[in-house]
Amino acid sequence: AQSVTQPDIHITVSEGASLELRCNYSYGATPYLFWYVQSPGQGLQLLLKYFSGDTLVQGIKGFEAEFKRSQSSFNLRKPSVHWSDAAEYFCAVVKGDDKIIFGKGTRLHILP
Amino acid sequence: DARVTQTPRHKVTEMGQEVTMRCQPILGHNTVFWYRQTMMQGLELLAYFRNRAPLDDSGMPKDRFSAEMPDATLATLKIQPSEPRDSAVYFCASGLIYTEAFFGQGTRLTVV
Numbered sequence: 001a002q003s004v005t006q007p008d009i010h011i012t013v014s015e016g017a018s019l020e021l022r023c024n025y026s027y028g029a030t031p032y033l034f035w036y037v038q039s040p041g042q043g044l045q046l047l048l049k050y051f052s053g054d055t056l057v058q059g060i061k062g063f064e065a066e067f068k069r070s071q072s073s074f075n076l077r078k079p080s081v082h083w084s085d086a087a088e089y090f091c092a093v094v095k096g097d098d099k100i101i102f103g104k105g106t107r108l109h110i111l112p
Numbered sequence: 113d114a115r116v117t118q119t120p121r122h123k124v125t126e127m128g129q130e131v132t133m134r135c136q137p138i139l140g141h142n143t144v145f146w147y148r149q150t151m152m153q154g155l156e157l158l159a160y161f162r163n164r165a166p167l168d169d170s171g172m173p174k175d176r177f178s179a180e181m182p183d184a185t186l187a188t189l190k191i192q193p194s195e196p197r198d199s200a201v202y203f204c205a206s207g208l209i210y211t212e213a214f215f216g217q218g219t220r221l222t223v224v
Contacts (some may be wrong), residue, residue: 034212043116043203043215051210090155099168100145100205100213102155 004093006103014111015083021069021076021106023091032094033074035065038105039087050074061085086110114138116216118204124222130192133206133219136185144187145205146172146179155203161187161210185203194223 005024013019025031032051048059055067065076074091083091091103117136125131137144146158159169164181172179176195181187191198201220205213 032210036215043217044205045215046212049212094210097168098143098162098209099157099160101157102147102153 004091004101004103006089006091006106008106009104010107010109012109012111013081016080019076019078019081019085019091019108021089021091021108023074023076023103025074025091025093026072027093027095030069033065033067034092034094035059035063035074035076036090036092036102037061037087038090044090047076051054081108081110083110083112114214116204116206116214117203118202118216118219118221121217121221122174124224125194127195127223128193129223130190131194131198131221131223133189133202133204133221135187135189135206137204137206138214139185141206141208141214143207143209143213144181145207146187146206147167147190147203147205149203158189158202173196191221194221196223199223200205 003026007022034049035047037042037047037084037099047063049058050057063078067074088105088107092100092106119134142163144159148156158171159179161181178190199222201218203218205215207213
Protein backbone atom coordinates (compact mmCIF):
# COMPACT_ATOMS: atom_id res chain seq x y z
CA ALA A 1 0.00 0.00 0.00
CA GLN A 2 1.10 3.51 -0.77
CA SER A 3 1.85 5.76 2.15
CA VAL A 4 3.71 8.86 3.10
CA THR A 5 4.92 9.30 6.66
CA GLN A 6 5.95 12.53 8.24
CA PRO A 7 7.02 11.46 11.72
CA ASP A 8 7.16 14.93 13.24
CA ILE A 9 3.82 16.66 13.81
CA HIS A 10 5.48 19.82 15.18
CA ILE A 11 9.02 21.15 14.89
CA THR A 12 10.37 24.25 16.59
CA VAL A 13 13.59 25.90 15.54
CA SER A 14 15.20 29.23 16.25
CA GLU A 15 15.40 31.82 13.54
CA GLY A 16 18.68 31.42 11.69
CA ALA A 17 19.05 27.77 12.63
CA SER A 18 19.09 24.95 10.13
CA LEU A 19 16.04 22.84 9.44
CA GLU A 20 15.35 19.29 8.38
CA LEU A 21 11.84 17.90 7.98
CA ARG A 22 11.53 14.18 7.54
CA CYS A 23 9.49 12.27 5.00
CA ASN A 24 9.38 8.55 4.35
CA TYR A 25 7.39 6.86 1.63
CA SER A 26 6.48 3.32 0.81
CA TYR A 27 6.36 2.53 -2.87
CA GLY A 28 7.82 -0.20 -5.02
CA ALA A 29 8.88 1.80 -8.04
CA THR A 30 10.75 5.07 -8.40
CA PRO A 31 8.38 7.61 -6.93
CA TYR A 32 7.52 11.10 -7.94
CA LEU A 33 7.89 13.18 -4.78
CA PHE A 34 6.89 16.67 -3.74
CA TRP A 35 7.13 19.06 -0.85
CA TYR A 36 4.38 21.64 -0.42
CA VAL A 37 4.00 24.47 2.08
CA GLN A 38 0.75 25.83 3.47
CA SER A 39 0.46 29.16 5.27
CA PRO A 40 -2.58 29.73 7.50
CA GLY A 41 -5.77 30.19 5.52
CA GLN A 42 -4.02 29.50 2.23
CA GLY A 43 -3.81 26.74 -0.29
CA LEU A 44 -0.76 24.58 -0.80
CA GLN A 45 2.22 25.90 -2.69
CA LEU A 46 4.80 23.67 -4.31
CA LEU A 47 8.29 24.03 -2.86
CA LEU A 48 10.09 21.43 -4.95
CA LYS A 49 9.69 18.15 -6.76
CA TYR A 50 11.69 15.05 -7.61
CA PHE A 51 10.97 12.96 -10.67
CA SER A 52 14.33 11.50 -11.63
CA GLY A 53 17.99 12.38 -12.05
CA ASP A 54 19.97 14.30 -9.47
CA THR A 55 18.84 13.18 -6.03
CA LEU A 56 19.42 16.62 -4.50
CA VAL A 57 16.76 19.00 -5.73
CA GLN A 58 16.55 22.72 -5.18
CA GLY A 59 13.31 24.52 -4.61
CA ILE A 60 11.95 27.94 -3.94
CA LYS A 61 12.58 30.02 -0.83
CA GLY A 62 16.00 28.43 -0.27
CA PHE A 63 14.70 24.92 0.37
CA GLU A 64 16.26 21.72 -0.89
CA ALA A 65 15.45 18.03 -0.52
CA GLU A 66 17.39 14.85 -0.97
CA PHE A 67 15.95 11.64 -2.33
CA LYS A 68 17.51 8.55 -0.74
CA ARG A 69 16.20 5.37 -2.25
CA SER A 70 17.97 3.12 0.26
CA GLN A 71 16.16 4.87 3.11
CA SER A 72 12.89 5.54 1.25
CA SER A 73 13.25 9.13 2.36
CA PHE A 74 12.84 12.58 0.87
CA ASN A 75 13.82 14.99 3.63
CA LEU A 76 13.43 18.73 3.28
CA ARG A 77 16.22 21.03 4.42
CA LYS A 78 17.02 24.69 4.75
CA PRO A 79 20.34 26.00 6.06
CA SER A 80 18.92 29.04 7.85
CA VAL A 81 15.23 29.56 8.58
CA HIS A 82 13.43 32.86 8.63
CA TRP A 83 10.38 33.78 10.70
CA SER A 84 8.35 33.77 7.48
CA ASP A 85 9.03 30.04 7.09
CA ALA A 86 6.59 29.28 9.91
CA ALA A 87 3.90 27.21 8.18
CA GLU A 88 2.80 23.64 7.66
CA TYR A 89 4.81 21.45 5.33
CA PHE A 90 3.50 18.47 3.43
CA CYS A 91 5.35 15.70 1.70
CA ALA A 92 3.50 13.99 -1.14
CA VAL A 93 3.99 11.09 -3.51
CA VAL A 94 2.41 10.18 -6.82
CA LYS A 95 1.05 6.67 -7.03
CA GLY A 96 1.24 4.62 -10.18
CA ASP A 97 -2.28 5.62 -11.12
CA ASP A 98 -1.38 9.29 -10.81
CA LYS A 99 -3.01 9.96 -7.45
CA ILE A 100 -1.15 12.47 -5.30
CA ILE A 101 -1.13 11.26 -1.71
CA PHE A 102 -0.08 13.55 1.12
CA GLY A 103 1.50 12.98 4.48
CA LYS A 104 -0.14 14.34 7.62
CA GLY A 105 2.07 17.41 7.60
CA THR A 106 4.66 18.97 9.90
CA ARG A 107 3.93 22.30 11.51
CA LEU A 108 7.03 24.46 11.76
CA HIS A 109 7.33 27.01 14.54
CA ILE A 110 10.09 29.61 14.56
CA LEU A 111 11.50 31.08 17.76
CA PRO A 112 12.74 34.67 17.51
CA ASP B 113 -0.82 34.46 -13.57
CA ALA B 114 -2.70 31.17 -13.99
CA ARG B 115 -4.36 29.88 -10.87
CA VAL B 116 -7.05 27.51 -9.66
CA THR B 117 -10.14 29.41 -8.56
CA GLN B 118 -12.53 28.06 -5.97
CA THR B 119 -15.89 29.48 -4.96
CA PRO B 120 -17.17 30.21 -2.45
CA ARG B 121 -14.24 30.80 -0.12
CA HIS B 122 -16.43 30.37 2.93
CA LYS B 123 -19.77 28.67 3.40
CA VAL B 124 -21.89 28.30 6.50
CA THR B 125 -24.95 26.15 6.14
CA GLU B 126 -27.44 24.28 8.22
CA MET B 127 -27.40 20.56 8.57
CA GLY B 128 -29.45 18.89 5.85
CA GLN B 129 -28.90 21.60 3.25
CA GLU B 130 -27.25 21.04 -0.11
CA VAL B 131 -23.79 22.51 -0.58
CA THR B 132 -22.13 23.05 -3.95
CA MET B 133 -18.48 23.98 -4.26
CA ARG B 134 -17.02 25.06 -7.57
CA CYS B 135 -13.57 24.98 -9.05
CA GLN B 136 -12.10 26.47 -12.18
CA PRO B 137 -8.92 24.58 -13.02
CA ILE B 138 -5.96 26.12 -14.78
CA LEU B 139 -6.57 26.29 -18.51
CA GLY B 140 -4.94 23.36 -20.26
CA HIS B 141 -4.70 21.14 -17.20
CA ASN B 142 -6.31 17.76 -17.77
CA THR B 143 -6.35 16.44 -14.20
CA VAL B 144 -8.49 17.79 -11.37
CA PHE B 145 -8.34 16.67 -7.74
CA TRP B 146 -10.68 17.29 -4.81
CA TYR B 147 -9.18 17.10 -1.32
CA ARG B 148 -10.67 17.58 2.12
CA GLN B 149 -8.52 18.92 4.95
CA THR B 150 -9.33 18.45 8.62
CA MET B 151 -7.22 18.60 11.74
CA MET B 152 -7.80 14.93 12.48
CA GLN B 153 -7.39 13.40 9.03
CA GLY B 154 -5.13 15.84 7.27
CA LEU B 155 -5.46 16.02 3.48
CA GLU B 156 -7.73 13.30 2.14
CA LEU B 157 -8.16 12.69 -1.57
CA LEU B 158 -11.88 12.57 -2.28
CA ALA B 159 -11.91 12.21 -6.05
CA TYR B 160 -9.99 13.02 -9.18
CA PHE B 161 -10.69 13.42 -12.86
CA ARG B 162 -8.67 13.02 -16.03
CA ASN B 163 -9.96 14.73 -19.17
CA ARG B 164 -13.25 15.29 -17.29
CA ALA B 165 -13.77 11.58 -16.64
CA PRO B 166 -13.79 10.39 -13.01
CA LEU B 167 -10.83 8.12 -12.34
CA ASP B 168 -11.28 7.47 -8.67
CA ASP B 169 -13.85 8.66 -6.18
CA SER B 170 -13.23 6.00 -3.57
CA GLY B 171 -12.40 8.64 -0.98
CA MET B 172 -15.88 10.13 -1.09
CA PRO B 173 -18.87 9.11 1.01
CA LYS B 174 -21.03 7.93 -1.89
CA ASP B 175 -24.37 8.41 -0.25
CA ARG B 176 -24.05 12.16 0.11
CA PHE B 177 -21.13 13.40 -1.97
CA SER B 178 -20.92 13.74 -5.71
CA ALA B 179 -18.28 15.23 -7.99
CA GLU B 180 -18.64 16.20 -11.62
CA MET B 181 -16.92 18.10 -14.40
CA PRO B 182 -19.65 19.54 -16.63
CA ASP B 183 -16.95 21.01 -18.85
CA ALA B 184 -13.19 21.50 -18.89
CA THR B 185 -13.43 24.81 -17.07
CA LEU B 186 -15.63 23.74 -14.18
CA ALA B 187 -15.49 21.05 -11.52
CA THR B 188 -18.14 20.75 -8.83
CA LEU B 189 -18.36 18.97 -5.51
CA LYS B 190 -21.81 18.59 -3.98
CA ILE B 191 -22.87 17.43 -0.56
CA GLN B 192 -26.53 16.53 -0.07
CA PRO B 193 -27.58 16.43 2.69
CA SER B 194 -24.77 18.11 4.59
CA GLU B 195 -23.84 17.06 8.12
CA PRO B 196 -21.74 18.73 10.82
CA ARG B 197 -18.97 16.17 10.30
CA ASP B 198 -18.55 17.53 6.76
CA SER B 199 -17.14 20.75 8.19
CA ALA B 200 -13.67 21.08 6.72
CA VAL B 201 -11.65 22.94 4.12
CA TYR B 202 -12.16 21.56 0.64
CA PHE B 203 -9.39 22.06 -1.88
CA CYS B 204 -9.44 21.72 -5.61
CA ALA B 205 -6.17 21.21 -7.47
CA SER B 206 -5.32 20.81 -11.13
CA GLY B 207 -2.35 19.55 -13.07
CA LEU B 208 -1.11 17.43 -15.94
CA ILE B 209 -0.30 13.72 -15.95
CA TYR B 210 2.52 12.85 -13.53
CA THR B 211 3.30 16.41 -12.59
CA GLU B 212 2.64 18.54 -9.57
CA ALA B 213 -0.81 19.77 -8.68
CA PHE B 214 -1.66 23.44 -8.34
CA PHE B 215 -4.02 24.21 -5.50
CA GLY B 216 -6.83 26.68 -5.12
CA GLN B 217 -7.37 28.70 -1.96
CA GLY B 218 -9.97 26.29 -0.66
CA THR B 219 -13.58 26.48 0.49
CA ARG B 220 -14.03 26.53 4.24
CA LEU B 221 -17.30 24.75 4.96
CA THR B 222 -19.06 24.95 8.30
CA VAL B 223 -22.19 22.88 8.82
CA VAL B 224 -24.19 23.85 11.90
